[in-house]
Amino acid sequence: MSSLAWARSGGRAGSVLGWGRRGTGALSGVHPSARRFIIDLSYSAHFMDFKGSSIPSSMKKLVVTKLSPNFRDAVRTQTVAVPTPGDSDLLVRNRFVGINASDINYSAGRYDPSLKPPFDAGFEGIGEVVGLGLSASSRYTIGDTVAYFGSGAFAEYTVVPAKESVPVPAVKPEFLTLLVSGATAYIALKRLGDLTKGETVLITAAAGGTGQFAVQFAKKAGCHVIGTCSSNEKAGFLKSLGCDRAINYTTEDLAKILRKEYPHGIDVVYESVGGSVLELAVNSLAKKGRLIVIGFISGYQTASGVPSFRGGTLPVKLLQKSASIRGFFLPHFLSDYREALDSMMQMYAKGELVCEVDCGDLAQGGKFMGLESVFQAVDYMYAGKNLGKVVVEVTPPTVSNSKL
Structure with missing residues (x-):
């Protein structure tokens, strides 16, 4: 490595954070040019x-x-x-x-x-x-x-x-979980969920990277949390996070359970699957319900990237319930990023957050x-x-x- 000149530019796309630790100026008494090509x-x-x-x-x-x-x-x-x-x-x-x-x-x-x-x-x-x-x-x-x-x-x-x-x-890889997955759940629920204590929250793919955080933040807000997953092991994990109703959709009928156990509807949905699951979520919204779309993974591997969605009657359904659908894309909320990361780091340090x-x-x-x-x-x-x-x-x- 002795032949490397450490001031040569190394390109990298993306600009998302503003983070420093020991100030922002150059070393005292040193005034480097934009690019130094000779290093003492x-x-x-x-x-x-x-x-x-x-x-x-x-x-x-x-x-x-x-x-x-x-x-x-x-x-x-x-x-x-x-x-x-x-x-x-x-x-x-x-x-x-x-x-x-x-x-x-x-x-x-x-x-x-x-x-x-x-x-x-x-x-x-x-x-x-x-x-x-x-x-x-x-x-x-x-x-x-x-x-x-x-x-x-x-x-x-x-x-x-x-x-x-x-x-x-x-x-530690646990810190890595907070950068995208944790931040998405934290900011989306805080800014778009308008969570109120006692409300019912449905989280799809709840045992996944971001779903695990949505479950925990909704519980911290005092909500009743429903989480969908694909195995009994994942259902057990969700219960360990405090999830009130873990639904294994491979062995249980999600639509029937929501109709039977939650006849008054769902107040907030944190949705990342898309397609038929999104349709069910829309139909399950309570009055003034909020549905947050953070992704639609069921369509990502297709040519279009978007799963089929029958939304012809969507305006009527939203109007009848005064409900809303809100999209969330993390790069649009970077002004909230530092506070979110600081808060999650503190929670993890105190043992209050599972990663x-x-x-x-x-x-x-x-x-x-x-x-x-x-x-x-x-x-x-x-x-x-x-x-x-x-x-x-x-x-x-x-x-x-x-x-x-």
Whole structure:
């Protein structure tokens, strides 16, 4: 790594966070230009992992090479040079990356039609800082642990703007669950749910990455919570979170249960499945009910990405109940992001929030280890086998070779 010039730019798309830890200015008395191409090696402690964890000259990353909702068809593993951080960037050695249902929306080009392949895949990661630019060293140092929410996470190393990094106490996958899944549930229910104590809340795919948090936040608001899931094991997990009625839709009729046990309807629905489940949710709304659409995973693997929905009478149904349907897309609510993350971090630290992680220990191929297992992890999630947030361990813990 001695030949690397640590001020060379390492490109990365996405700008979602504004996070710093030790101020925002450059080092005292130093006025770096936008890009330094010659580095005084006396500053090497600021730029290189001097603690003994060698940085290789090349790495693997996952790249979308063609647009397709079939993740295996769209994405390829490439070996490239390890990127170098710019003046205000961090080089993060990814330990864990999170799998999201929308990974295939991204690989299909649905989020930004102007984005053409090739482009990097993955939304979120957590790991150690192993390199950084001069300005970034005013807030971070080698060995710091950070998480981030942005593109290019499916890689062994990722360059992340320092201002978009989230300092975390340790490289634990539980913190990774909060970045997208937890934040989605927290902000959506707070801003769009208008939860009131005593109301009835239905959460679909409740044992999944974001559903687990929706259950907990609705219970904290004093609501009666119904959660749908696909197995008795998941139903047991939901009950352990405080879910009042866990419905295993593979053995129970969801529509009949809602009609029989909740004849007055559902006040709030946190919905991520789409299609027939969305239709049922609309029909089950109570007067002044609110339905929050946070996704429609049942259609993501289709060509259009949207499941069939019979909405011809939707205006009448909403009018008759003074009900509403509200859409939620996390990047539209970034002004709420920092407060949400701070609050969830505090709850987790106090033992008040469960962050269930599924690393594939019970998957057919075993635990999700190494970047190549991202493909298996995506398949695993879409097969509905996960309990909690699906996470891949990209690299093993750092073992220092330092003799000091």
